[in-house]
Amino acid sequence: MIRLAKPWIGEDEQRAVAAVLESGQLVQGALVERFEQAVAALIGRRHAVAVSSGTSALQLTLKALQIGPGDEVLCPALSWPSPAHAVRVAGAKVQFVDVDQDEWNSSAEALREARNGNTRAAIVIDQFGNPARAEQIHAALGALPIIEDAACALGSRFAGGPCGSLGKVSCLSFHPRKILTTGEGGMCLTDDDDVAEKLRMLRNHGQLRGEFVVAAGNSRMTDIAAALGLAQLQRLDEIVARRRELAALYREAFDGEMDLQSTPAGAESNYQTFGVVLPQGHDRNAVLEKLAERGVEAGLLSFAIHKLGSFTGSEASLPITEHIAARGVALPLYPQMRNAEVDEVVRSLREVLHG
Ligand SMILES: Cc1ncc(COP(=O)(O)O)c(C=O)c1O
Structure with missing residues (x-):
């Protein structure tokens, strides 16, 4: 059988994971931060916040941007359901936008036309790794926060820079069907210090500097996953x-x-x-x-x-x-x-x- 997809896992990955298992430090060690720094440097973002999946990355992003009931969020209709489900989970309304016939991403014009007075953000997808038209979308949406769903797009490039660099927050996935894998895993990339702090707080039970400041879950990445991700990054x-x-x-x-x-x-x-x-x-x-x-x-x-x-x-x-x-x-x-x-x-x- 010729498989649809198959992650490329070699000896380096096996050694890296085995070393974490031997160390006994399976979570909250140093590797998650190292993985974050490596990806942030690669894309040229100030912050990277590793989480447990691409879906969690989207959900935490919406929460960090305080999007909730009464808000509407633009979202391309052609995709895996995660981005639209994340908007629903946040309690906001999804404004579905059709995609372009040739590029299979929503165009700047389609996003602008779908926008209304309640629109609080736009999710822009680089579908199947194909870069969205970042510059035009930026110009069309002005100050509206853009969340780039770059789940599929690590290693892709817009005309003007790497995917993962568009808008307020970009979300990556490391599911085995993606470019690099950590098993399950995801990451939020942002240049905004305040948003990065909120994301770190939200992934870790709502803790900020030792205090539980909001009720939130556990969306952390393990060190086992981060070790795998660091080894994959070399490839x-x-x-x-x-x-x-x-x-x-x-x-x-x-x-x-x-x-x-x-x-x-x-x-x-x-x-x-x-x-x-x-x-x-x-x-x-x-x-x-x-x-x-x-x-x-x-x-x-x-x-x-x-x-x-x-x-x-x-x-x-x-x-x-x-x-x-x-x-x-x-x-x-x-x-x-x-x-x-x-x-x-x-x-x-x-x-x-x-x-
Ligand atoms: C465009 C898009 N966004 C988000 C996700 C969710 O990623 P994950 O499977 O890591 O939760 C996927 C996964 O297929 C995807 O294709």
């Missing part, structure tokens, strides 16, 4: 370079044959996910089954979040999101994948579609 350039090579092979094969995600001029994707939108006339789930029969593990590309059970009653109609969610397929892509395996996936998909 980042190699991982991203290989992903780009593999994605280029897919692009060459499918260009003009199927809709693919395009990257804004001057920006660079890390290809966290390689998606294709199937042409009309094919049943997507049947295609996935037939690929599996041929030894290719492909998956659903993404979701139209406003159509999920968790948003029952939403009347939003977002045709591009709905089209991509209904017809999108994620193809296998991981750094250890061989070129011949890409050829095999291409051949299998063509066979399934055209016989």
Whole structure:
């Protein structure tokens, strides 16, 4: 079976994790801070706050920005549900925004048009690692706080700088399907001292300088995870370079044959996910089954979040999101994948579609 995704875990990672286990200091040791400093330096942010998942990063960010009942937050409708769920969990209303036909991210114009008097923040997603149009979005939204959901985008670059550098807070994920993994894990990046302090307080039972100042949970990262993350960080350039090579092979094969995600001029994707939108006339789930029969593990590309059970009653109609969610397929892509395996996936998909 050619797997959809596979983290690249080598001996360095195993040694790093074993050293933490041997030390007995599994949590609240020095490694989390070291991991934070390394990622902050890489992206050029003042602060990094490591947490237990990308979802926690989004939830704590909304809380730190004091977004709650009565507030509305712009959010692209095409994604894994975490960003929209985080807004709901905060008690605020999600303002779903459709995505661009080619880039599969919400455009600056779409975000600006969806904004109203109650809008308190915008979540901007670099979907599948494809950078959002950061500069235009900044210009379109003015002083409105931007939360960059860069869960998929470590190693990607906007035209003007690294993903993870946009807006008030950027959130990363280290789930095994992401570019680097810590098992579960996430991180908030910010240049704002006050927001960073709130995030650190919120991840640790609401404690600030030894006092419990608000009721909050435990969203800390373990030292086991941080050790894994630090070892993974050494591979980042190699991982991203290989992903780009593999994605280029897919692009060459499918260009003009199927809709693919395009990257804004001057920006660079890390290809966290390689998606294709199937042409009309094919049943997507049947295609996935037939690929599996041929030894290719492909998956659903993404979701139209406003159509999920968790948003029952939403009347939003977002045709591009709905089209991509209904017809999108994620193809296998991981750094250890061989070129011949890409050829095999291409051949299998063509066979399934055209016989
Ligand atoms: C765009 C986006 N945001 C947030 C998340 C949540 O990350 P995690 O799985 O680490 O909670 C994901 C995970 O798939 C994602 O794709």
